[in-house]
Amino acid sequence: MSNFKSIGKDTKKIDALSLATGQPMFVDDVSFPNTLQIKLLYSPHAHAIIEDIDTSEAEKYPGVKMVLTYKNTPHVPHTTAGQGWPEPSPYDTWMFNEKVKFVGDRVAAVAAETEEQAVEALKLIKVKYKVLPAILDPEEAMKDGAPIIHDEPWITGAYDPKKNLAAHIDIRVGDVEKGFKESDVVVEETFETQYAQHTPIEPHVTITYLDEYGRLVIRTSTQVPFHVRRIVAQALQIPVQKIRVIKPRIGGGFGTKQEIILEEICSFVTLKTGRPARILYTREEEFISARTRHPFKVKVKIGAKKDGMLHAISLYALSNTGAYGTHGLTVASNAGSKTLPLYNKAENVEFISDIVYTNMPVAGAYRGYGATQGYAALEQAIDMVAEKLGMDPWELRKKNHIKAGETSPIFRALGEGREGVTQYIQSCALDELLEKGAKEIGWFEKYGRPKRNGSKVRGVGMSMHMQGSGIPLIDMGAATLKMNEDGSFNLLYGGTDIGTGLDTVAAQIVAETLGIKPEQVIVYASDTDLTPFDVGAYASSGTFVSGGAVLKAALKVREQILEVAREKFGEPDSKDYILENGKVISPKSGKSITLSEIAYDTLYVKNQHQIGATGSFVSPYSPPPFAVHFVEIEVDEETGEIKPIKYVAAVDCGVPINPNLVKGQIIGALVNGIGYALTEEYHFTPSGRMTNPNFMDYKIPSTRDLPEIKVILAETYEPTGPYGAKSVAEININGPIPAIGNALHDALGIRLHRSPYTPERVLEAIRKSKEKKLEPVDPE
Amino acid sequence: MKVKYIINGKEEEYEIHPGEVLLDVLRRNGHSEIKGNCYLGTCGACTVLIDGEPHTSCTILAAKVNGKHITTIKGIGDLNNPHPLQKAFVDVGAVQCGFCTPGTILSAYALLKKNPNPTDEDIKKALDGNLCRCTGYVQQVEAVKFAVKLLKEGKDE
Numbered sequence: 001m002s003n004f005k006s007i008g009k010d011t012k013k014i015d016a017l018s019l020a021t022g023q024p025m026f027v028d029d030v031s032f033p034n035t036l037q038i039k040l041l042y043s044p045h046a047h048a049i050i051e052d053i054d055t056s057e058a059e060k061y062p063g064v065k066m067v068l069t070y071k072n073t074p075h076v077p078h079t080t081a082g083q084g085w086p087e088p089s090p091y092d093t094w095m096f097n098e099k100v101k102f103v104g105d106r107v108a109a110v111a112a113e114t115e116e117q118a119v120e121a122l123k124l125i126k127v128k129y130k131v132l133p134a135i136l137d138p139e140e141a142m143k144d145g146a147p148i149i150h151d152e153p154w155i156t157g158a159y160d161p162k163k164n165l166a167a168h169i170d171i172r173v174g175d176v177e178k179g180f181k182e183s184d185v186v187v188e189e190t191f192e193t194q195y196a197q198h199t200p201i202e203p204h205v206t207i208t209y210l211d212e213y214g215r216l217v218i219r220t221s222t223q224v225p226f227h228v229r230r231i232v233a234q235a236l237q238i239p240v241q242k243i244r245v246i247k248p249r250i251g252g253g254f255g256t257k258q259e260i261i262l263e264e265i266c267s268f269v270t271l272k273t274g275r276p277a278r279i280l281y282t283r284e285e286e287f288i289s290a291r292t293r294h295p296f297k298v299k300v301k302i303g304a305k306k307d308g309m310l311h312a313i314s315l316y317a318l319s320n321t322g323a324y325g326t327h328g329l330t331v332a333s334n335a336g337s338k339t340l341p342l343y344n345k346a347e348n349v350e351f352i353s354d355i356v357y358t359n360m361p362v363a364g365a366y367r368g369y370g371a372t373q374g375y376a377a378l379e380q381a382i383d384m385v386a387e388k389l390g391m392d393p394w395e396l397r398k399k400n401h402i403k404a405g406e407t408s409p410i411f412r413a414l415g416e417g418r419e420g421v422t423q424y425i426q427s428c429a430l431d432e433l434l435e436k437g438a439k440e441i442g443w444f445e446k447y448g449r450p451k452r453n454g455s456k457v458r459g460v461g462m463s464m465h466m467q468g469s470g471i472p473l474i475d476m477g478a479a480t481l482k483m484n485e486d487g488s489f490n491l492l493y494g495g496t497d498i499g500t501g502l503d504t505v506a507a508q509i510v511a512e513t514l515g516i517k518p519e520q521v522i523v524y525a526s527d528t529d530l531t532p533f534d535v536g537a538y539a540s541s542g543t544f545v546s547g548g549a550v551l552k553a554a555l556k557v558r559e560q561i562l563e564v565a566r567e568k569f570g571e572p573d574s575k576d577y578i579l580e581n582g583k584v585i586s587p588k589s590g591k592s593i594t595l596s597e598i599a600y601d602t603l604y605v606k607n608q609h610q611i612g613a614t615g616s617f618v619s620p621y622s623p624p625p626f627a628v629h630f631v632e633i634e635v636d637e638e639t640g641e642i643k644p645i646k647y648v649a650a651v652d653c654g655v656p657i658n659p660n661l662v663k664g665q666i667i668g669a670l671v672n673g674i675g676y677a678l679t680e681e682y683h684f685t686p687s688g689r690m691t692n693p694n695f696m697d698y699k700i701p702s703t704r705d706l707p708e709i710k711v712i713l714a715e716t717y718e719p720t721g722p723y724g725a726k727s728v729a730e731i732n733i734n735g736p737i738p739a740i741g742n743a744l745h746d747a748l749g750i751r752l753h754r755s756p757y758t759p760e761r762v763l764e765a766i767r768k769s770k771e772k773k774l775e776p777v778d779p780e
Numbered sequence: 781m782k783v784k785y786i787i788n789g790k791e792e793e794y795e796i797h798p799g800e801v802l803l804d805v806l807r808r809n810g811h812s813e814i815k816g817n818c819y820l821g822t823c824g825a826c827t828v829l830i831d832g833e834p835h836t837s838c839t840i841l842a843a844k845v846n847g848k849h850i851t852t853i854k855g856i857g858d859l860n861n862p863h864p865l866q867k868a869f870v871d872v873g874a875v876q877c878g879f880c881t882p883g884t885i886l887s888a889y890a891l892l893k894k895n896p897n898p899t900d901e902d903i904k905k906a907l908d909g910n911l912c913r914c915t916g917y918v919q920q921v922e923a924v925k926f927a928v929k930l931l932k933e934g935k936d937e
Contacts, residue, residue, distance in 0.1 A: 016870040019878025020885060021862060022813025022853035029812035199913055201825050202879040203817065251815070251879030252913050283818045499877025499914050660873035664915055668876065671916030695822035695911065703904040703917045 088417025179312025183303025202251020459747025494534025552615025
């Protein structure tokens with residue numbers, strides 16, 4: 001490890017200084033002359049048919065160039081989910097639908113000379129709705145006789161739309177019923193998670209224009225430029241060849257920009273008018289019309305033997321996908337596939353899920369991707385099993401977790417919308433994480449000994465997690481590397497840095513492989529005309545998949561460089577050359593040549609060719625990173641307020657290619673998770689309208705909400721990843737709900753079955769527990 | 781109507797509508813270094829300094845600050861000569877997506893002008909209005925502390 005020159009170093013993020021000095025790097029920092037401004041009209045009803053829509057007055061309004069509705073836009077069923085093809089999400093939407101399915105579903109768009117004109121013109125559109133009964137509760141959606149949300153004949157890919165089922169999963173290993181009978185203790189509990197949102201500080205924004213050849217250029221805030229190109233081509237029925245997608249710097253994504261929700265509208269306007277067009281969501285639009293986290297209701301049942309070995313686990317996940325089924329199947333799959341293998345000692349396991357349509361906001365991909373919801377239930381139930389056994393939950397986890405060399409049948413049984421891929425764990429530091437994290441929080445001194453100070457009580461809680469690194473045998477990334485005269489290299493790759501630092505990690509991988517400095521790598525990414533393909537930024541795939549592609553390209557280039565050096569040195573069979581400090585060195589003969597000399601020679605003088613190569617990466621492996629979280633909280637019995645005092649995240653992400661960036665990923669995810677655990681929640685009217693679509697009423701964490709945070713990295717070497725790396729982007733958002741929930745139980749003996757843990761819910765739980773204590777004890 | 785500002789030391793004159801907020805006027809006139817569009821003063825990405833004080837430019841009428849000194853992120857340093865705060869944010873790893881960074885650095889800049897030796901609590905209080913969804917803030921606070929160090933070293937030289 002110590003031999004690495006670039007890997008494991010805190011290389012400065014290559015775009016950081018430009019960002020910190022305000023260079024025009026984001027989609028909306030560049031403007032084009034004569035750009036049309038687009039604004040959208042949204043449905044005020046949760047469920048309605050558009051009986052008539054009259055746009056004539058709007059079309060006459062000054063400055064208005066176009067009004068778009070379902071009447072004059074293509075009727076191509078597609079999904080807005082930016083996933084690999086064929087997509088595991090149903091084709092259940094048109095660009096504009098005749099039937100609106102949630103408050104916030106788009107009804108029309110106006111393109112005008114100015115935003116003000118577009119906003120005014122929207123008010124002139126007359127819509128006659130036939131309001132239909134709405135389903136706001138996922139359990140209602142499954143009842144016989146419930147209104148059918150997707151009754152259009154053209155829907156495909158949904159499990160059973162007549163029953164409002166977007167998808168369904170049923171995976172069984174062993175015999176859980178028998179397993180529960182054989183168990184000494186059984187815990188059965190239900191936990192609910194809420195509607196919440198990514199809230200990147202840069203909202204969705206798209207600018208489109210025609211280039212000098214009449215091709216459509218889409219400059220957009222996306223995590224998935226190549227999927228944007230494919231899905232816009234599909235939705236507008238134009239050839240892929242006609243489209244170029246450019247991803248500049250992106251102001252955060254967290255999953256919400258894994259959706260194609262503005263690009264096709266903007267493109268349509270540009271293609272029809274020949275003019276540049278722009279859509280920028282307001283914060284309110286972002287909340288009501290972009291994507292959310294799937295709210296889940298998870299029934300978890302766990303059986304264990306007296307010795308603390310888990311014997312049977314059953315998870316039933318009811319997922320509310322909202323009005324459209326984007327990411328419905330795969331998010332739910334991950335609630336099982338990214339949680340159950342962690343406890344591979346249980347021989348009897350089942351995972352069943354119903355993913356239902358409702359007339360509620362559309363859920364999509366969100367950091368954690370179902371694992372977050374699964375762990376919210378599973379990791380609290382694990383504590384409850386420990387309690388029943390009279391065992392320390394730390395001990396229970398230590399006995400039951402998966403280890404290196406082991407596998408779980410779930411890996412194969414449950415993939416991403418199809419059968420998965422068998423894998424054996426090759427790197428796992430869970431024991432070390434358990435030890436070091438417990439020490440840091442003072443677990444053995446504090447657990448089970450809540451500390452009271454007046455109305456304030458302190459308690460500790462923990463949780464354990466795994467995730468994946470990309471989707472095995474599905475996610476593919478590619479990279480092209482070429483050499484320049486000064487020994488620098490252009491890296492052109494499809495990897496999609498949305499703020500995480502992937503471009504910097506890619507430069508470090510090239511630098512390590514070729515013996516140069518990361519600053520000598522000029523990274524250009526995510527432009528469908530200029531870079532090779534990559535599925536994009538999701539599923540914790542950046543370092544592993546895109547980075548893996550970069551490594552492959554760099555290894556090919558390395559071999560080409562060595563070939564030239566062998567010829568130069570007259571050592572045709574030499575295999576032990578060293579690349580360092582921009583030179584190729586032959587240790588035996590002592591000969592050396594700079595990469596710059598090799599470049600000049602091959603570009604201009606002899607055996608002329610471009611040293612360069614393209615590498616593609618796809619893997620049968622998706623090595624899980626692991627994490628153990630510990631938290632100490634203080635809860636005020638009088639106000640119900642929970643304050644995290646100290647948070648410890650102990651993480652195994654393989655070799656951290658850039659420890660500073662890794663730390664940023666870990667803390668960013670867990671602070672987002674703390675918001676999800678304590679404050680973040682959509683509120684709705686009884687008719688399904690969100691009532692808090694702004695940062696005043698939807699509270700995300702700020703500096704003053706921070707506990708003391710301690711990150712512990714246990715370094716392992718993952719042989720299937722580039723330079724031993726695994727992923728780190730998502731896993732740490734999964735901890736706060738269960739860890740804080742468990743700490744609350746440690747402090748007050750109460751357990752909340754629904755997040756977020758607001759003061760109101762805490763007080764209610766305290767009140768109920770006091771009532772319960774007053775009840776006469778059942779003589780046994 | 782016309783307004784004049786001294787932006788980053790340079791006088792600029794703009795034509796505005798009376799109802800416009802400062803953010804929109806500045807961005808329309810090429811100051812794309814100012815981010816944000818919540819229009820409620822809640823995210824802090826549009827923070828600029830007006831006569832040295834941090835303000836969310838999305839909630840201030842452009843007409844109301846006629847004649848004032850306005851500092852954007854470009855006014856405190858550039859690629860070749862970054863301010864110690866900009867350098868510190870880069871070195872410590874406090875920039876992820878970078879969308880909130882200009883506003884956050886300006887809030888920190890205003891703090892350090894008033895209080896060159898801030899405590900952690902002072903820093904957290906000063907950055908409280910600048911929402912960041914990427915970093916979880918820890919490295920931002922560390923960066924401000926590192927900038928304090930850089931500023932002191934600079935003075936010693």
